[in-house]
Amino acid sequence: MNRTPAPVDPPAPGAWEDLVTTALLGTDRRTPRSPRTPVASVPGRGRDAPTALLDAAAVATVRRRAGLRPARAARRPEPAPVDPRPALPGAAARRLTMLLADRSGAGATGRRGTAPDLMELLPQWLTVANSQGFAAPPQALPALLDAARGRTDLRPAALTFAGPRAMWLARLNRDWRFALRAAPGGGADLPGPEESDRIRQLWEEGLFAERVALLSAIRAREPAAARDLLATTWATERAEDRLMFLDSLRTGLGPRDEPFLEQSLADRSRNVRATAAELLSALPGSALAARMAVRAGACVAVDHMRAAPMLTVEAPHECGPDMERDGVVAKAPAGRGERSWWLGQLVEAAPLATWSARLGGRSPREIVALPVADDWQGELHAAWCRAAVRQRDAGWARALLGVASAPEAGGPGAVSLAERAKLLATLSAGERAGWVAGFIAAHGLSEAFQLLGVCAVPWAEPLGRAVVDALNIARDAGSYPWSFSGVMGLAERCLDPAEASRLDGLLAIPDESEDASPGAGGYWAEAFQRLVTTLRLRAAMAQELGAAVSYHPDTHRP
Secondary structure, eight states: OOOOOOOOOOEEEEEHHHHHHHHOTTTTTTTOOTTTGGGGGGTTTTTTTHHHHHHHHHHHHHOOOHHHOOOOOOOOOOOOOOSSSBBBOHHHHHHHHHHHOOOOOOTTTOOOOOOOOOOHHHHHHHHHHHHHHBOOGGGHHHHHHHHHHOOOGGHHHHHHHHHHHHHHHTTTOGGGGGHHHHSSSGGOOOOOOOOOHHHHHHHHSSOHHHHHHHHHHHHHHHHHHHHHHHHHHGGGGOOOHHHHHHHHTTTTOOOOGHHHHHTTTOSSSSHHHHHHHHHHHHHTTHHHHHHHHHHHHEOOOOOOOHSSHHHHHHHSSOOOOOHHHHHHHOSTTTTHHHHHHHHHHHHHOTTTHOOOOOOOTTOHHHHHHBGGGGGGGGHHHHHHHHHHHHOOOOOOOHHHHOOOOOOOOTOOOOOOOHHHHHHTTTTTTTHHHHHHHHHHHOOEEETHHHHTSSSOOOOHHHHHHHHHHHHHHHHHTTOOGGGGGHHHHHHHHHGGGGGGGGGGGOOOOOOOOSEEEEETHHHHHHHHHHHHHHHHHHHHHHHHHTOOSSSTBBOOOO
């Protein structure tokens, strides 16, 4: 027998608020005023009133959750923008799916086995795909954005590959909002060079990120126009904003920027003054560089009264207001002497070209070879290193690097490996690779990891052979393979895939000598097998994308 459910009266207007008010005040002090509320029918303020209130609240909750009043439909999102780039070849698209799905890593024993680490190859795959101008498959975009969300190093290449649809998706999913923050201007459409009114409006009314993106874009194509635009609002900008805007002048920095930067030396913000001084010191012909050259030159001289010429150093005794205006920080860090701190800043900011005339016409190599009196050599050479990096002076960088095969691994004087890595970045890719190859041949791999990180990828043939030979020597010596895991990981990503055929002879498990680490032979065989497999996989990836194997020849991002 069918029964028709009894009709339920609709809730009275304000019934829920009435219940909430009663619950807050208590049923002994207030009774719901709505006649359709069950509590209202309970006589008096007895002990049944709280139970009736809860029953009424339960019924009202079901009503609120079970139905909604008809409302105007929300506006449908705009269709995703069209990506005009060509689609990926089928094999490359399948490879991308494999790379994004990989969760490989060391097992419970800590051994990686012989399988390649696909996620570590994803950055290279993206670089090649972007160089070929392909568009990302729409179905791969969620996984690609998820991968970029978890790895900040992937974001630039991943967002370039994802294209305009990444911005569209990021506006619909809060988990992918990082894409909007990473995009220039937060994904905003920047005006073109001919849209002067839009440029002016965005500069005066836009969000900070949009203004930074606009200034950077203009600076990249027309440095003077960007500087002039910045000057229109410079006096009214906040100190932290002035610092960010000033930093954008590094792009296209030239002599015409000097008047604006000189004016910024009088800024109220110490950080702004320091950045302006740094930029001016990178202009060898600037007035600040000339002032620093005079100050630094007064501190360093050649002493001819000794049996052999020697550099003598007389560090500044005070840091006056004029030095502070030119960017010298008066307060030394903890553990540093004030005079050595001031000296380092002066030498770093002085044009390197002035030292030859100051020190008897000597070349950079001859100057670096001079002994320095009173233990000032470390401070002096370190400041010259910073100056060579800032001024991109390859001649001074070569002098400070010294000969790669020199007995001392630390370089001339007190030049550390960290400083050498920075100096190497000023040289051409080929010269960089040749120097590091010579260093490895003389000193092995134990101290070369930091230097390998600044070499162009894929490694040039001399460098690749030096790394493989050094790994082979370490294996034959019975060394712990775990000590070279970092270099082996770099080799998987940076060695030219053409070197794979040279490694076939290293795949067998070697005979272990008595003094070898137990089980080292098996680990070495696994590591070389993984290296060969990875190199062949990289070659296949490049072929699927229609690219030459030796891609991005002058980048040092493994």
